[in-house]
Amino acid sequence: MQQKLNLYNTLTRKKEIFEPLHAPFVGMYLCGPTVYGEPHLGHARSAVTFDVLYRYLKYLKYKVRFVRNITDVGHLQNDADEGEDKIQKIAKAQQIEPMEVVQHYTNIYHRDLEKLNTLPPDIEPRASGHIIEQIEMIKEILDNGFAYEVNGSVYFDVPAYNKDHNYGKLSGRIVEDLMANTRELEGQEEKRSPLDFALWKKASPSHIMRWPSPWSDGFPGWHLECSAMSRKYLGTTFDIHGGGLDLMFPHHECEIAQNQASCDHSDGAKYWVHNNMITVNGQKMGKSLGNFINLSELFSGNHQMLEQAYTPMTVRFFILQAHYRSTLDFSNEALQAARKGYTKLMNGLRVLAKLQYPEEAAAPDEKLNEELLKLTEDCFRGLNDDMNTARTIASLFNLLKKINSLFLGQLQIGSLTRGTFDTVREAYNTLVLDILGLKEEPLGDQEEMLHLVLQFYKEAKESKAYDKVDAIRAELKKQGIVIKDLKTGIDWAYEE
Ligand SMILES: [Zn+2]
Structure with missing residues (x-):
């Protein structure tokens, strides 16, 4: 078959023939979850979309290194560097360690994605395990003059960077428009420009997740982890960076700015691929909007918006029957x-x-x-x-x-x-x-089917059709099941 894979590249805004930088090797990075809650349908769409890409690249005989991170630190409630750390907030409320929150929701994420038959990534780095790499990157950005320190926190200097770079090259946003539309937030006085974003935040005394750094005891900014971890495992320039469309700005825009402002002088990935959102009645589905459905709720049917339970493969097919760049409306x-x-x-x-x-x-x-x-x-x-x-x-x-x-x-x-x-x-x-990664799901309730067989057995016995009785006994024995004729009725047991 003389066809080639074409991918829509958000960076160039067109479909391009996929040509790896170092064939047959392909490096692919996907922004993983911030593990402070159960995964919902939106997470599933991103995971399944890039699972199919991963599977297809492997089918095309590429040697793919697929990296998907776990965000376990630095993601604040408000993306503009404000509010409490999402994970720490839950930890405080439940009086457990932040890392218990992280482990708990990471386990659930893995469990639900496995049900959806997504292949595990080749490397799954955690942000908290790469503080050294993040500090290293901040130093480079500071040395290159694209960041400044205030009171122990370090901010990326968007206006300085934008002088000879293009902040907005991925999202198509224009700095002047952003400036006009970004309001000054309270508690943001340290920033020279409201567009600047945190690379390192000094921790308040009550902040639990903190690490020493040249600037303060603190924690890294959310955008930085993906720059630091993608370059550690895939190099300064790699093939594909994926994520949901909601991450394109500011998260991925900031990633590119950090990569360019560090010693990499690179956009990071050659192809930036974004999956569109799941909507409910035309409105985006998301945790912040309160209209999301967790995967475990979908699988159990336990949610007010659900008329019934849906199996993982039904959900996977639901995601696949739309193109990943179209919105997908839930109903x-x-x-x-x-x-x-x-x-x-x-x-x-x-x-x-x-x-x-x-x-x-x-x-x-x-x-x-x-x-x-x-x-x-x-x-x-x-x-x-x-x-x-x-x-x-x-x-x-x-x-x-x-x-x-x-x-x-x-x-x-x-x-x-x-x-x-x-x-x-x-x-x-x-x-x-x-x-497509679909698979047969086990037939409904096996015990119910067994009861049906026992019913046939009972009827055969009552009508003295002993050849049928023997045949049913023999068939079930093959399955490791013995029929018990009890005074009280007919029952079954595992063959010992
Ligand atoms: Zn990311």
Whole structure:
């Protein structure tokens, strides 16, 4: 297949052919969660989007190093360097250590992402484990004249930087407009300009998470960790930096400014890729807006906005059936439709597994061969077109129509060449399982099914159909289950 992966690069505002800096190696950094609460649907979208990119790059035979951080320090309640540390606030309220909060929510994040079948990153650095690297970077930025110290805190000097750099190159924002629209916040008197952002904050006496530095006992600013950790693990210039669109400004804009102002003199990543937001009735879903649904709530159905529980694969399909750069509106109807789409793809796997190429091929139907190969190619074309999974799924459904016709005998398998047959089967399986990362979910309640079998057993016994009774006993024994005929009724136990 002579197609290449194209990605929309926020930095250049266009789709570009993906060409790694040092093929076959690819470095990819994704902003991970600030672990002070359970992951919600918005987190899932970012995780699943970049999981598919990661999987697809691997499929394309790249050697990918995927780094996704855990923010466990420095993210204040207000992004303008104001308010308490999000994690410390919870720790105080619950009278536990901040690192207990971090561990607790990191575990939940891992648990829920595993349910969504996302692959773990190759490196998962924590901000608190990279204070030395962050201090090092601040020193460089200070030495280069793009930061200043006030009362033990260090701020990035946006106007000084913007003289011969472009603060706003990623987000398209213009410093003059930002200045006009940024109000002076209370407690920001230390900053020379309201656009300046903290690289290091001096800790107040009550602040728990603190480290020594040349300037004060304090903690690093939120934006700095991603600059410091991406360069540590991926180098000063790497291939892909991902994140949600809400991180583009100020977080990623500040990252680029820090990278340029340090000794790297680089934007960091070559391709900046952003997934769009999840909306609820057209409004952004987010913790700060109070209209978010946690993943555990989605999986259990336990939320006032939910009509039922939705399985992880339903949620994954819901995310994938939209292009990652479009907004995705949450509704029960949309999730129910996603369930149908997902089961359709799963049934396709089952049908394909049953299809057998005949011993003797018939005369090849050239048109049909061509058509099937084109449909297969369309699936990949969707992925190559800026990871348009919506298009890929639509193409898979088209392909599936043909597969079902082959299964029902409306089309003859033998009229395909062996090559076409194998290509279609392999592509379908690879796309659904390995690239889209969908998987079969266990059938509903197994114990309920077992009770159904026991009911049949009881009926067979009552009608003295002993051959059936024996057959049911033997089948269940194979599954490690024995039937107990008790005076009180029929029961089952694990075979000892
Ligand atoms: Zn980040």
